[in-house]
Amino acid sequence: MRGLLKKIKIPILTLVLIGLIFPYFCINVNAADNDDIVLVATIFTQGKGQDAVNVNLEWVVPDSTSSIRLYRTASENEDGVLIYEGANRSYQDYDLDVGTWYYYLEVDTTSGTCRSETVQVETMELPQGLYYYDNLTGQTIEPDTTNQNNSSIIHQSQPIVGLESESNVEYSYRIVREGESALRVDEYVRVDGGEFEYSRTVIQPSDHEDLLDCKLEAINTVYVEHINKIVIWAHWEKRHGYAHGKAFMFTGTPGGDDFIVKIFNPLDYQVRDMHFYIDDDAEKTGYLIAASNKPGEPANHTIRIFKMNSDYTDIVEVTNELFYGMHREAPNLIKHDGIYYLFTSESAGWYPSDGRYASSKAIDGQFTELRTIGNTSTFSCQSGYIIKIGPEGNMSYVMNAHRWIRGEGTPGQYRLPVLLSDGYAFYDFWIGYYYNPQSGLLIPVQDGKLLSLNKPAVASIPGADGLEASKANDGDYYSRYLATKSEWPYWWQVDLEDYYNLSNIQLSWYMVKGSEGYYKYKVQTSLDKVNWTTILDNTDDSDTTVSNTYGFNVNKLEGIGRYVRIIVEDAVLHNNPVNWYTPNLYEVKIFGNTSSYREALRELYDQVKEWEKSYYTDDSWDAFAAAKASAENILSRPASEDECKAVLDALAEAVRGLEQSDDAPVSVNKLEGTATIVNTLPELPEKVSVKTKGGDTVDIPVKWPTLTE
Template sequence: MIKGKSWMAIVIALMLLTVHLTSSAQTVHAAAGEETKIAATLFVLKNESEVSNAKIHWAPVQGATAYELYRSENNAPYTLLQTLTGTTTDDYELNIGNTYKYQVKAYAGTSLLTSAVSPECTPYSLPEDLTTFDNTTQSTLKLPNELKVGDTYYRFNFVQKPTGGFGEMIQQTSTDDITYGDDKVVLSYTDHPDLANSKFEGINILYHAPTNKFVFWAHYENSTDYTLARVSVASATPGEDFTFHKSFRPEGNQSRDISIFKDDDDSAYLISTANNNSDTILYKLTSDWLDVDHQVSVIYQNQHRELPKMIKKDDIYYLFSSQAAGWYPSIPLYSSATTIDGDWSELRTIGNTSTFSAQSGSVMRVKPDTGNNVVMVAYRWMFGWAGTQNGTTEERLLPVWFSDGYAFYDYFDQVLYHTSDDVVVPVQNGKLLSQGKPATAQTATGTNPASYANDGNYQTEWVGTGSSWPHWWKVDLGSVQQLNNVQISWWMQKGSEGFYKYKIETSTDNVNWTVALDRTNNTSYGFTSDNLSNTAARYVRINMQNAALHNNPNNWYTPRLWEVKVFGSGTN
């Protein structure tokens, strides 16, 4: 991690170990490709009992000016649902038990560029006894502890010295993965000269069955700075003390953000950011996982990616990462490969441009090892955000769906899940009412009209002219609708990130306006999700009062928006 993400990063890493194992402008540096893939995930509308709605995403196609979306039910011929310029839409009120596939066709004018068909999906009734992850408040994903040997579960906590830096690694055990105790110090700063004045980040602890060892890998630094850029490795027989083996630079390369990926054949790989986080390098570990065997490839060069996390899905490798941006929300990207030592795809966009006010984080199966459902746990380092009163760190849970080398995720206020049954159900607060509806703004450039902010594409933006504030953007829903939720993807400048003070205003006649929600106290960067109550309107106006930049008292931003989504219980 970059300089500054020290012990708080360790706390978050350990939360994942003890919870997941136990319980220039902001430009997207990823071009559209010449092909596309399409995938759909099923979701439930809030307070309903049928998982009978599909959120459909497809990859943007270079040169495409429009997309046609088709649907097939029970393998019947495809029928046209809609023509649109965006890359996502919803399909509602599907029939329980029937099977659905979607086809997208990309056009440049009247010329067909390419097409793709989605994997099949089957709507179902909402299961009982699901756990709720609430993205609107501090929540924790509770997954089974994978560090189980025999009948004993193990987890590890880390304690700092009073003077700072690594102090002790404490082992706890359990027989039911619920109650943990029998605290035991299994590694201390006095055990090895390298530990006397050190800190760990990006901690990975895995069980290596052939040698019956826990293997520990982490980013290693001095307790006071980030000049070493090393990895560190230690190991232990379960229940016994750890042996710290060494800290080193793999093949002489700097190493900061790291993760360990275990493949199906039990070979393991170190994924490491190098050269001040400008490069991402893949190394294969030795068969006992205690050292680097050789460098496999430089996956990214001069891309400045952080927090690399890999997962294998349907025999394809996916690598997710965040943009280097300090503590602030940043652009998520991913790439894929059919073989781990082969060529990787170009970096591709996913989600919106701020990871929905977070940074790309861990990617994992809800049912460890064998599960089909995958989620992204994105990190909100809010204690490092200027201007916010929330000095904590939170997680955002983003369900991930895949199609032949392409990955997609989107934001939902709540996500329901059940680990042993491998169930993930996103919950959406109403139907999407605003996409493709007539939009206007106080001003707009000729190349970035108001319609770009509700076209169903997180990578296109409305841009106003000049820097006059306040500034408004407005959508006409076509008729009076009951409104439930408004989601806004805000523009930010990398290095000068800012949050917006705004009001959501509504009207039934486009003349008389009511402030439905005053958010001039907002301090969230990059993305907001606001729930509304007792609000019926035809017109919705985002009245941007000001933007507060974390490193400049003056707001020099040009008013602009990536995407506005208005949800409600009216007709779509």
């Protein structure tokens, strides 16, 4: 039997953006060992150039959780104010004062009530002198940098400082295409911080027969300081095809004459996507983590961790086998607070796929099961490698996810800030992030507030049980709306419950591995749920930003609205002319900021001011006319935002309340004897027969338009 107080150590994160994560206690007896509660937090801005006075919180709780309560306090020793209660796994806290804030969770489970200790964050004015990475353009805005452009360069190492006797000399090594198929390695040198200049070729194509016709992928470059060597490992293949699965190894002393290259199958395994990792143990043991297969097995059959020799030039044994037969790719291993995190991608050719991760306290020990992270398509990417920013002990991490298939002019990668704690990892899509490479500070950037989370949602086709329209904006990338029948087009709609200037939409789509499809859709907004305006048209698949975007779309929006409708016209499958998908939608995120109510009122008034009574009932028209008159009055004079909102709400309600009378025509009966004959104009009747809303058939006058050249 365990005592009433159970404590589990959760490592302290020293990043200012993440804060501190402490142990939690459970008020119960016999708590299960897998009752993990992990809470992480990061500050963020609501736009470029704005202050970082918002906090994004994410958490992991036991599967048996029935209720989650999140508290905030300005003092670590005070009881917090309840700011969220529900079942979500994330929350955003907006527009805080600059300073220190503390958060904790209370979680109700079948084992009892658990409370986490505090997570500390520091909101701040946006510091000066930060770098900015823009996910929408793929560009880094940084001071005093120049870009080198040479289309023949396959890979370029970071600058390497020479020996102590020549500390003013730096070296860089470039893998360069020679002709159509061959590769060589060139050395570049700069002195006293000047420009890098070509020094010599250290590996010629003729130095190894396998360099005459080849390509390299998954290139890993490490300068190993304690042996003063540059070491490169990569996946080698013939120029055309992927049948060989060999490892490429290059090494040598910067500025020296001991460069060698090896191309081989380690221990007779084929290896493809790979990561070269040096551990922080006393021996600085090297490992090659690779998607591998034995002879006779399919490619990328199993992730294997191969141990290297002491100078990192060869493989000596298999240390671990992971995810047997699961065909995971793109392994990337990091270690944080004594825990190994291994990120991998689902094998899917060049198409976006489901990125996942596992963790372990020992590289040769048992890793956890593969855990979900991000969304089901890694935000239209494949899981890639982790970028480290800042010094040890205060390091930030970013997933560099590859967009192998993408629209023309769009980034070749999305970079996703990563939070780590106690064996759990988190990342999400942000439009960009600020960072300081010296301190490790990293501040994600969001395009406004998240407006759509848990707001009332409906769809043109009812959802299956447990898969209703509301599942597409519940904050869970792995829940979804699933229609009860396959019918295209369809629409999904959300009521934001207030009027907003919309800035951004992110759509996470259903996608089948091996039969991936892109989506053609429009986004419409409305102030009254009657008048709809199209503010985004993503249906022209001659545009590669439409036809080459799979799994996830992010679009800028401009417009005012309370209601947002997504009209999904079709899914286009890359290997099938027939769309056999049933309408599915994983997650919709709509961002923006509060609109001026006066501006919204003006827009709605302009939409309806010319309307005529026509067949509307007297009562509904009178209510509409009164609301329209109130709007005209308010717009003609100064008025408070509260006054404008009240009139806006009343006008929108009156528009929705307009009701057709029973004599309103609803359909036109077939006209006889009016078939068009070439070069003649048929006789057109002055009246047409119609059916009314009340069920009668009546004749009404009609004006026929005359077309003239």
